Amino acid sequence: MNEQTKTAQHGLSEHSHGAGVPIQIRSARVRSADVNDFELVTQREEQWRYLSTDRLGGLLGELEEFTGDLGLTAPDDVTTAWVGRDNELFGKAGLPEDRISAAAWTTCDAAYLITVPSSENAQEISLKVTSADSTPSALHLIVDAKPFSNSTIVIDHTGDAVLAENIEINVGDEAQLTIVSIQDWSEDSIHTSAHFIRLGRNARIKHIVVSLGGKTVRVVPSVEYTGPGADANLLGVYFADAGQYLEHRPFIDHSEPNCKSRVTYKGALQGTKAHTVWVGDVLIRKAAEGTDTYELNRNLLLTDGARADSVPNLEIETGQIEGAGHASASGRFDDEQLFYLQARGISENEARKLVVFGFLNEIIQQIGIESVETRLAESIEAELARSTH
Amino acid sequence: MSILQIKNLHVSVETDQGPKQILRGVDLTIRNGETHAIMGPNGSGKSTLAYSIAGHPKYEVTEGEILLDGENVLEMSVDERARAGLFLAMQYPVEIPGVSVSNFLRTAKTAISGEAPSIRGWVKEVRESMDALRMDSAFTERNVNEGFSGGEKKRHEILQLSLLKPKFAVLDETDSGLDVDALKTVSEGVNRAKEANDLGVLLITHYTRILKYIQPDFVHVFVAGQVAEQGGPELAERLEAEGYDRYVRA
Numbered sequence: 223m224n225e226q227t228k229t230a231q232h233g234l235s236e237h238s239h240g241a242g243v244p245i246q247i248r249s250a251r252v253r254s255a256d257v258n259d260f261e262l263v264t265q266r267e268e269q270w271r272y273l274s275t276d277r278l279g280g281l282l283g284e285l286e287e288f289t290g291d292l293g294l295t296a297p298d299d300v301t302t303a304w305v306g307r308d309n310e311l312f313g314k315a316g317l318p319e320d321r322i323s324a325a326a327w328t329t330c331d332a333a334y335l336i337t338v339p340s341s342e343n344a345q346e347i348s349l350k351v352t353s354a355d356s357t358p359s360a361l362h363l364i365v366d367a368k369p370f371s372n373s374t375i376v377i378d379h380t381g382d383a384v385l386a387e388n389i390e391i392n393v394g395d396e397a398q399l400t401i402v403s404i405q406d407w408s409e410d411s412i413h414t415s416a417h418f419i420r421l422g423r424n425a426r427i428k429h430i431v432v433s434l435g436g437k438t439v440r441v442v443p444s445v446e447y448t449g450p451g452a453d454a455n456l457l458g459v460y461f462a463d464a465g466q467y468l469e470h471r472p473f474i475d476h477s478e479p480n481c482k483s484r485v486t487y488k489g490a491l492q493g494t495k496a497h498t499v500w501v502g503d504v505l506i507r508k509a510a511e512g513t514d515t516y517e518l519n520r521n522l523l524l525t526d527g528a529r530a531d532s533v534p535n536l537e538i539e540t541g542q543i544e545g546a547g548h549a550s551a552s553g554r555f556d557d558e559q560l561f562y563l564q565a566r567g568i569s570e571n572e573a574r575k576l577v578v579f580g581f582l583n584e585i586i587q588q589i590g591i592e593s594v595e596t597r598l599a600e601s602i603e604a605e606l607a608r609s610t611h
Numbered sequence: 612m613s614i615l616q617i618k619n620l621h622v623s624v625e626t627d628q629g630p631k632q633i634l635r636g637v638d639l640t641i642r643n644g645e646t647h648a649i650m651g652p653n654g655s656g657k658s659t660l661a662y663s664i665a666g667h668p669k670y671e672v673t674e675g676e677i678l679l680d681g682e683n684v685l686e687m688s689v690d691e692r693a694r695a696g697l698f699l700a701m702q703y704p705v706e707i708p709g710v711s712v713s714n715f716l717r718t719a720k721t722a723i724s725g726e727a728p729s730i731r732g733w734v735k736e737v738r739e740s741m742d743a744l745r746m747d748s749a750f751t752e753r754n755v756n757e758g759f760s761g762g763e764k765k766r767h768e769i770l771q772l773s774l775l776k777p778k779f780a781v782l783d784e785t786d787s788g789l790d791v792d793a794l795k796t797v798s799e800g801v802n803r804a805k806e807a808n809d810l811g812v813l814l815i816t817h818y819t820r821i822l823k824y825i826q827p828d829f830v831h832v833f834v835a836g837q838v839a840e841q842g843g844p845e846l847a848e849r850l851e852a853e854g855y856d857r858y859v860r861a
C-alpha cells in the first residue's frame with residue numbers, strides 16, 4: 223500500500239509520547255454516573271475534539287429509555303433479565319467517562335442483563351437491537367460471562383436511532399468471550415456507545431467493532447484487568463461514506479502483571495466529508511510487569527475529500543514489560559494490486575471493491591469463528607455493493 | 612486462428628529523472644499454438660515488454676502497435692485485454708491481503724467468461740487443476756499470494772492460466788525459483804494449456820532448462836530493448852554456451 227507509516231517499538235526503557243492529551247490524564251479522567259460531574263460537550267474537550275456538536279443532535283438533550291426491540295437468540299441455559307441499579311452487576315465493569323455516557327446511565331433505571339453460564343462448548347448468542355424512531359434514547363446492556371464460560375455474542379444495531387448506549391462486559395476468570403458489535407444504522411442515525419470490559423484472571427476476550435451505517439457513530443471500548451494472565455484482542459473495521467462520521471476510541475488500561483492486549487482497527491473511507499477518527503490509548507501501569515501490547519490502525523482513503531484522523535497513544539510506567547508498540551498508517555490504493563486483478567479480467571471497479579474488501583476482511587479473518595466471519599464478510603460486501611457502483 | 616502482432620513497439624517508463632526509454636522498436640508475431648522463447652540479459656526490457664502487452668499503467672507506449680486478431684490492444688484497458696484473451700504470468704506476483712484464492716479465482720473466471728461458473732463444476736475443475744499442479748487444496752482458503760513461497764506463487768500463476776484459458780500467455784520467468792520437480796510440474800501445466808486451448812506462448816527465461824520441457828518454435832534474443840536475433844531452438848543452446856557478449860558489444 224502507498225502509505226505514510228508511523229511506527230514505534232518500545233523496549234525496556236521507560237518511554238512516553240503521543241499526540242494530544244497525555245494518557246495519565248485519560249486514566250485520571252472523571253469517571254462518574256452523574257452527568258453534572260462532566261463539562262458540557264464541546265470540541266474544546268479532548269474527547270470531543272474531532273466531533274462537531276451538531277452531529278450529536280438530540281443526544282445532547284434529554285434522553286428517554288430505549289423503546290426499540292431487543293431480539294435475543296440464545297441457548298436455553300443463557301438467561302436474560304432486566305435488572306435495576308441495586309443489582310451488583312450494575313456498574314461493576316466500569317463507570318461513564320464522558321457526559322453522554324453518563325446521561326445514558328442516569329436515564330436507564332434498568333439494564334438488560336445477559337448471563338452466560340460456564341460450559342465447555344461454545345454458546346452462540348445473538349442480540350438484535352432494532353429501533354424505528356429517532357427519539358433521543360438510552361440503553362444499558364450488561365453481559366456477565368461467568369468464570370470458565372465460552373461464548374460468542376453478536377450484537378446487531380439496525381434501524382433508525384438516536385441512541386446513547388452503555389454496554390458492560392464482565393468476563394470471569396478463565397472465561398472466553400468473542401463479542402461483536404455491529405453498527406449498521408440508517409444514514410440519519412446517531413449512536414454513541416461506551417463498552418466497559420472487565421477481565422478476570424486468565425480471561426480472554428475478542429472484541430470486534432464493525433461500524434458501517436449511521437450519520438454519526440462513536441464507539442469507546444475500554445478494557446480493565448482484574449487479575450494476571452488475561453488477554454484482550456480488540457478488532458475493528460469501519461467503512462465511511464460521504465458525509466459519515468465514525469469514531470473509535472479503544473482504551474486499554476494495563477494494571478495487572480503478565481496480561482496481553484492487541485488492538486487492530488482498519489477503515490476505508492470514500493466520498494466527500496467521509497470522516498473517521500481513531501484514538502487508541504494504551505496505559506501500562508507500574509504494577510503491570512510483563513505486559514505485551516501492540517496497537518495498530520490503518521486507513522484506506524479511496525477518494526479525495528475524505529479524512530482519517532489516527533492517533534495512537536502509549537504510556538509506559540514500568541520498564542519490566544514483554545513488549546509494547548504501535549503503528550498508524552493511512553494510504554491509498556495499491557496500484558500493483560489493482561493491476562494484478564485487472565490482468566485477470568476483473569474490471570477496475572470490481573478490482574477496487576475486492577481490494578477494499580480484502581483490506582477489511584483481514585480483520586474479519588482474525589475472528590476465528592466461521593459463522594461470524596461469513597456473516598461479517600457478507601455485511602461488508604453488501605456495504606461495498608451499496609456504496610460503489 | 613489467432614494472431615498477436617507487436618509492431619515497432621517503443622515504450623518508456625516514468626522515472627524520477629523523467630521518462631526513460633526502454634523498448635526501442637520491438638517486432639514480434641505469435642500465432643496460436645506457437646511457443647516463442649525470449650532470452651536476454653538482465654535489464655534488457657523483457658519484463659517491460661510483458662507488462663506493456665498486459666497494459667501496466669507505469670509503461671507508456673510512445674510508438675508502434677499491438678494487435679490481437681487485428682484489434683488494437685493499446686486502446687484496451689488492462690481488464691479488457693485479459694478478457695480479449697491475453698494472460699501474463701508475472702515475474703513477481705502480487706499479494707492481495709484478505710482475498711482468498713477461491714474468491715479470487717471465481718471472480719476472475721466470472722469476469723473472463725461473463726457469467727458465474729456453475730458451483731459444482733467449478734469446484735471440481737479447480738481441484739483437478741490444483742491436483743495436476745501438485746498444489747494442496749488448502750491453498751484455496753489462503754489469501755492470494757500471501758506468504759506463498761516463490762515456487763508456490765509460480766504454480767498459482769499457472770493454475771490461473773489453466774483455469775482462465777486465454778489465447779495467448781506471456782510467461783515472465785515462470786521457471787525462476789522452481790526446484791527440479793516443480794519445473795517439470797509447471798511445464799506440464801503449460802503444455803496441457805497449449806494442447807487444450809491451442810495456446811500461443813511467449814516464454815521469457817534465462818535458462819534453457821525449461822525449454823527441454825516446453826519446446827519453443829522460435830527463440831528471440833532480446834538486447835537493449837530490441838530483438839537482436841531470432842532463430843530456432845538451436846539458438847538457445849548457442850546462447851547458453853556463448854552468452855550475450857556478441858550482441859552487447861555489437
Ligand SMILES: Nc1ncnc2c1ncn2[C@@H]1O[C@H](COP(=O)(O)OP(=O)(O)OP(=O)(O)O)[C@@H](O)[C@H]1O
Nearest residue numbers: 624625626631633652653654655656657658659660
Ligand atoms: N520505474 C523505473 N524506473 C527506472 N528504471 C526502470 C523502471 N522500471 C524499469 N526500469 C529499467 O528498465 C530496464 C528494463 O527493465 P526490465 O524489468 O524490463 O528488464 P528485464 O529484461 O525483465 O530484466 P530481468 O532479466 O532482470 O528480469 C531496466 O534497466 C530497469 O532498471
Ligand SMILES: [Mg+2]
Nearest residue numbers: 657658659702
Ligand atoms: Mg524481468
